[in-house]
Amino acid sequence: MALFKTFLIESQLKSLSSLELNQILQHCSKSKALQQGKQTHQQIIINGFHHDSFMATKLVQMYADCNNIIYAHQVFDELSQPNIFSWTAMLAFYSRNGMANECFTYYNEMKMNRVYPDEYVLPNVVRACTKLLCVETGLQIHKEAVVFGVDLNLQFCNSLIDMYSKCGDVVSARRVFDAMVERDLLSWNSLISAYVSSGFLALAVELFGFMRREGFEPDIVTWNTVMDAYCRMGQCDEASNVFRRIKEPNIISWTTLISGYSRIGKHEVTLSIFREMMSIGKVCADLDCLSSVLVSCRHVEGSNYGRELHAHGIKTVNSTAFYKSAGPALLVMYATRRRIQEMGNVFNCMDKSDVVTWTAMIHSLAHLGMAHSALTYFREMQILRIQSDQTTLSTVLPVCDLKTGKQVHAHIWRNGFTSVIAVYNALIHMYSKNGCNTIAYSVFVNMEGRDIVSWNAMIGGFGMNGFGQAALDLLQEMRHSGICPNSLTFTSVLSACSHSGLVDEGLQIFHKMSREFGFEPKTEHFACVVDLLARAGQLDDAVEFINRMPIKSDKCVWGAVLSASRAHQNVTTGVLAAENLVQLEPYNAGNYVTLSNMYVRAGRWEDAVRVRKQMDSINLVKPSGYSFIENGK
Structure with missing residues (x-):
């Protein structure tokens, strides 16, 4: 504020001109120098310029830019006929600070005073629509922009693209983009981001290519958005190639x-990238x-990196936020490592008024198979009147016995979750797990809406309780309802056939997977067929099927x-299976x-001794509960 200081010294010798005072106000606006702006306001009064409408407008702009709406209002309200610049300053303040309703109120009042919007006003109003995700009002503003001849303005079009995309109307956002007579980098970035956030990932990457061909150079926002698109498509190596092109x-x-990389399960790569980031230190x-x-x-076994990160987070980030x-x-993470004490320590540091805290603890205990402890935390949560959400209920139901x-x-x-599909899916699983197929099916039938998980849960419920034919019938009903089965559906149906001895039906479903549904069988489907044949005593067929597996x-x-x-007391096939298990898991003592x-x-005593010696040679300890001598050999 060197200029301000110079003028302040000069003001002791002579009166400041309106031009000089205007220059000071502009500097105060740009630098958000509210205190100096107030002093300049005093100079304006002293010099008799406070009745000048031009100077009053500049004061409104300065106070609004400095985020002092009270003073801005005082000056604005004294104006007999506020001009477009005064209205713009007020609307910009409300829009910038997320006060959308106030912005709309002033916008309507401005029009009532016969001051019509221009290319500076309308982008602010559209941004207010974006805050409220109000596409209807945004559409009305768009129509008014056409009337007032602002619809092709660059800044206005950019704000429209942002508004339409955040309100979920990507088609309208693209329509605005295509109609623009000029575009800048923000235009391209906004539409690419809109495609990514709406799940149109291939279109985002395609648009990025068009942008480059139009001669626009990506900035850090562009690169990050395109990386996000590749990552969401699971093409993380492509994202990595993009990353290497970013200078900083x-x-x-x-x-x-x-x-x-974490989402696609490449956890070692994830940690490697993080270590690289930390070593660069920028x-x-x-x-x-x-x-x-x-x-x-x-997911990375034998690593203490999680504990190191825990310590790093406490040291470098606000504890509550961390x-x-x-x-x-x-x-x-601590549940995966079975570190119960560390779990308790973390829980004690978390916000107990947040439902996410309790849900995470219940989930972790359920992961450890500690159903009783998980239910204890759920009950304590109810005592403390922490309102469950759908995630909490979906997490606790799988560990419940029938009574609970x-x-x-x-x-x-009682709490109005009757229309939440995810919760009812968990209910179906809970009743099925506890052998109550009739109640599970009643829940299924009375659901207001169903998704693929609902059908899979009910088919799986029939299967686990030995109602194979019911599972097959439900698969047919599912197809007639227009829901296309997925990989888990076929796993559930094949498992149901296996548990019910429906060999021919199971094999028929397996062959239909590729012929009628276009699914390539995965490992779990082949395993179900092997189990289907083996359970039925067709062990030779099971082995032959394994040998033919692709x-x-x-x-x-x-x-x-x-x-x-x-x-089935088939020792020959049992030996073959055990030999293969030893090869697949050479450090699993139970297999030996x-x-x-x-x-x-089988009476092959020398082979039995050889296996025990082999086990000793690699220092494998016989697990508790196993015996080298089985009764009834």
Whole structure:
């Protein structure tokens, strides 16, 4: 404010001109210098310029720019006929500060005073529509812009694209974009971002290509948005290529790449990228970044990196904010490591008035199989009058026994969750798990709406309780309703056939997967067919099917064969299954014990001794509960 100081000194010698005072007000507006602006206001009064409408307008603009709406109002209200500049200053303040209703009120009052909007007013009003996600009002403003000849203005069009996209109307956003007579980088960035946030990821990448061909150079916002599109498509290596083209990646760039690899399960890569970011040291990890990395930490075995990140977060970020953002991820991470004490410590640091805190703890305990503790926390939550949300209820229902599950069902009725599909899906699973297929089916039938998870839950419920034909009938009903089955549907149906001995029906469904539905069977589907044949005693057919599989058999496949071999006392096939399990999991001591016992049953004593020696040679300890000698060998 050197200019202001110069004028203030000069004011002691002579009166300031209106031009000089205007210059000072402009500097105060740009630098948000409210105190100097007030002093200049005094000089205006002293010099007798306060009745000048031009100077009064400049004062309104200065106070609005400095975010002092009270003084802006006082000056504005003294104007006999506020001009478009005064109205613009007031509307900009309300729009900028998220006061959308006040912005609309002043906009309507401005028109009533026969002051018509221009290219500076309308973008502010449209941004207010965006704050309220009010597309109807935005559409009305768009029509008025056509009337007043502002509809092709660059800033107005950019604000329209942003408004339409955030209100979920990407088609209208694209229509505005295509009609623009000129575009800037913000225009392209806004539409690319709109496509990404609405899930039109391929279109976002395509538009990025058009932008480059039009001669626009991407900025950091463009690069980050395109990276996000690739990550959401699961093409994280493409996102990484984009990342390497950014001269100075910001924390959003790093976090986008980190969270992308975390989502597709490449957790070692996630940690590697984070370490690279920390070693470069140009950006600091924020809450979003730390939370994303913590998600990956729980999937990397033998790593203490999660605990190190926990300590790093406490040291570098506000403790309350850190636990609010990263607390749920920390709970799940410690649950994965079975560190109960650390879970309790994290929970105690989290906000107990937040339903997310309780839900995360219940989820972590459920993950550990500690159903009783999970239900205890749920009950304590009710005592403290923390209102459950749909995630809480969907999390607690799978660990409920029948009695508690019925109590939660009553809680759902009392608290108005009757139309929440996810909660009712969890209810179906709970009743099915507890053998109450009739009640589960009643819940299913009376649902106001169903999604693919609803059908899968009910089909799986029939299957786990031995009602294979009912599961097949429900699959047919599902197809007639227009819901297309997914991979889990077929897994549930095949499992239902397996548990009910419906071999021919199960094989028929398996072959229909690719012929009628266009699904390529995955490992779990092959495992279901093996289980189907093995349970029915068709062990030779099961082995032949394994040999014809286009994918490599895993432990689930041979585990099913081994279990059936024991049930049907087929030692030869059991030995084959156990031998394959040892090859698949060479450090699983239980497999060696099982194979040794199978050899004993087959009378192959030398092979049994060889397996025990092999186990000793790699220092494997016999797990508790296993015996090298089985009764009835």
